[in-house]
Amino acid sequence: MTVAFLDDEFVPLEEAKISPMDRGFLFGDGIYEVIPSHGGKLIGLDLHLARLENGLNEIGIKIPWSRDQLTNIFTELMERNGNGNLGVYLQITRGVTMKRNHAFPANTPPTLFAYTFDIPAPSSGDPGKVTHWKVTTRQDLRWQRCHLKTTSLLGNVLHMMEAVDEGESEILLFDANNRLTEAAACNVFVVHNNEVKTPPLDQHKLAGVTRDMALHILRVHSSLNVREIQITKEEVLSADEVWLSSSTKELAPVVSIDGQLVGDGVPGPVWVQAQSLFDQHRFDHFE
Ligand SMILES: Cc1ncc(COP(=O)(O)O)c(C=O)c1O
Numbered sequence: 001m002t003v004a005f006l007d008d009e010f011v012p013l014e015e016a017k018i019s020p021m022d023r024g025f026l027f028g029d030g031i032y033e034v035i036p037s038h039g040g041k042l043i044g045l046d047l048h049l050a051r052l053e054n055g056l057n058e059i060g061i062k063i064p065w066s067r068d069q070l071t072n073i074f075t076e077l078m079e080r081n082g083n084g085n086l087g088v089y090l091q092i093t094r095g096v097t098m099k100r101n102h103a104f105p106a107n108t109p110p111t112l113f114a115y116t117f118d119i120p121a122p123s124s125g126d127p128g129k130v131t132h133w134k135v136t137t138r139q140d141l142r143w144q145r146c147h148l149k150t151t152s153l154l155g156n157v158l159h160m161m162e163a164v165d166e167g168e169s170e171i172l173l174f175d176a177n178n179r180l181t182e183a184a185a186c187n188v189f190v191v192h193n194n195e196v197k198t199p200p201l202d203q204h205k206l207a208g209v210t211r212d213m214a215l216h217i218l219r220v221h222s223s224l225n226v227r228e229i230q231i232t233k234e235e236v237l238s239a240d241e242v243w244l245s246s247s248t249k250e251l252a253p254v255v256s257i258d259g260q261l262v263g264d265g266v267p268g269p270v271w272v273q274a275q276s277l278f279d280q281h282r283f284d285h286f287e
Contacts, residue, residue, distance in 0.1 A: 003080040004115035024093025028152030031055040040083040086116040125276035127267040140173035160184040187211040191241035210245040241268035
């Protein structure tokens with residue numbers, strides 16, 4: 001039985017209920033986070049909390065819980081759910097109002113919901129033990145505020161289903177000028193001649209915590225050249241390696257794009273180096 005946290009109490013997930021008048025339900029009016037943890041230790045906590053605070057600020061939700069209070073909720077949730085390999089999901093919506101109105105009320109108490117779900121055990125960078133990702137491609141048809149980690153995810157959901165309908169498990173998205181943005185639920189890295197590249201942040205991509213940690217780890221602990229730079233579709237298709245990054249996948253090697261092999265069609269040596277370094281540093285303090 002999974003334990004969740006809703007309305008200031010711990011409850012069995014099956015019994016957690018919200019009002020249909022919650023603006024999260026009516027409008028997708030909320031912000032969420034997914035924080036990975038292993039053995040009760042949270043990864044990148046300060047980066048996740050900072051992104052949560054930025055997102056809530058930007059959409060005008062005042063957060064009544066301090067960082068310490070949130071951390072205590074996460075700690076108790078992890079404990080009650082067995083302290084294994086857990087993703088901690090947190091969602092804060094603008095709360096419940098009895099009138100459905102696009103314009104939002106000034107002072108509704110927000111709704112906080114959290115629960116945990118199982119994630120893979122940490123990866124050591126062994127190509128034999130990691131999922132080899134096959135992806136498809138599309139023009140990015142989401143909105144102009146993809147930097148917000150909002151619960152309004154229909155654009156991402158529809159793109160993900162394009163991948164699923166083709167028998168693939170993720171989708172690389174490109175803007176109208178054929179420049180890489182991100183994937184439906186991940187950021188993207190490419191490797192060319194031992195140089196690691198990822199597109200710069202803007203309102204078309206989520207500022208992934210894993211992306212941030214990986215950039216930091218590679219810059220500090222490797223001699224690889226690492227750049228944040230626009231990447232065209234042609235450059236992605238001719239890359240030596242392509243990786244996805246997200247909190248639950250860490251660095252995930254892509255082995256084919258639209259049915260064409262990436263490099264030799266197996267996780268490449270730079271991925272092995274990068275994920276091995278990630279393995280050594282995932283519990284470092286990042287802020
Ligand atoms: C659209 C999108 N981009 C990127 C990411 C990666 O973010 P993070 O590394 O913080 O998990 C996610 C994660 O869910 C995502 O949904």
